[in-house]
Amino acid sequence: MPRSRALRNRFVDAPGSLGERLRVARWERFRRCFPGIESMRVVDLGGTAEMWLRAPARAKHVHLINLEEHPAGLPDWITAEVADVTDPAIAAELSSHGGYDLVFSNSTIEHVGGHSQRLKFVSAVEQLAPLHWIQTPYRYFPVEPHFVAPGFQFLPLTARARLVRHWPLVHSRPDSPESAMNAVINIELLTRAEMRYLFPRSVLLSERVLGATKSLMAVRTEPAC
Template sequence: MSRLNALRSRFVDAPDSLGAKARARRWQWFAQRFPDLSEMSVIDLGGTAGAWLRAPVRPAHVQIVNLEKPPANLPPWLKADVADACDLPAAILGTKYDLVFSNAVIEHVGGHLRRQLFADAVHHLADRHWVQTPYRYFPVEPHFLFPGFQYLPIAARTSLLRRWPLVHTPTSDRDAARNIVMEVELLSITEMRHYFPSSQIRFERLAGLVKSVIAIRQG
């Protein structure tokens, strides 16, 4: 492992990294907010089976919706469907869940109209929800681990991505890098309040600064 890859691991990926500790605190906060979670049916918009298999909490049933094909041989309490969270199939829309969960997904769906469709799906599927997204104005962009990355022009971000070694999936291809850059649109607090007007908006902080924004509705 190179020194720079080791640095990314230290901050984000390793079990004792700052990112892992933040995720553990978030899971704890989530469990405290929904103390009957073990009895709930949860639909996770944009999540992964791996995240739930590693999670320190376990609902009665979790249904994952993701554009990527899930792994085989999932446990009985975990189900996964390949679908677009902004255009859900009738079978999912016709099912009522106890809770909608989404972690760092709404910033990836693509533009205001699709974010609104995503939020509409959250409100439709359950009376309770937990929707988290990285905060646009935190100094370090969390996907690319580069200070102020989100404020730069697309051309500059594309050029940086092709050379910056701390990204999760490096690429030297210009078109691929541009697609990755354009796929992430971080949200502000105002936008989250717009999409989730009846929710409590809470903040996850790092060094006193807002790092992520969470829309919570407990029913």
């Protein structure tokens, strides 16, 4: 394993890492909000089978929707398709199927491509199920979570694109200026005000690290958690 990947693993991905401990704590909070998750049909916008297979919470059924290909050989309680849920036609087709109890989304809304696309994402969330859990990293947390770089999100775009080609904690190092720009331009971290605007009828929860808000979750559940 490259040294940079090993270093990232130590902080973010490996069992026992800070990132893993935070994910476990988030799942525990999720279970408190949705204690009946084992009997729910979940549609996951932007999720992966790997995440659910590692999760301490298992739904009755999970349908994954992502722009990337899904692995073959999924267990019978997970189905998947490649689709863009911000396409109104796709969202309408999915909602016509019915049967979803909960929309789940983890660190996806900040990638969909601008305010108008986020509004389409929210519209899909509202169409697909009566309950939801939509998590996103908080813009003003001191460390940008995708690149594990302090203050990275506050740099000019061109500076971010240059830095990402050399920063040791990136997940996949861009191999050209074009791919570096593509890596950073498609991430728009959200503020608390934006999440309240997008989800006015949801409860907005904060995930904190050392007193600082790291992530925000727009949650609709009954009763409120």
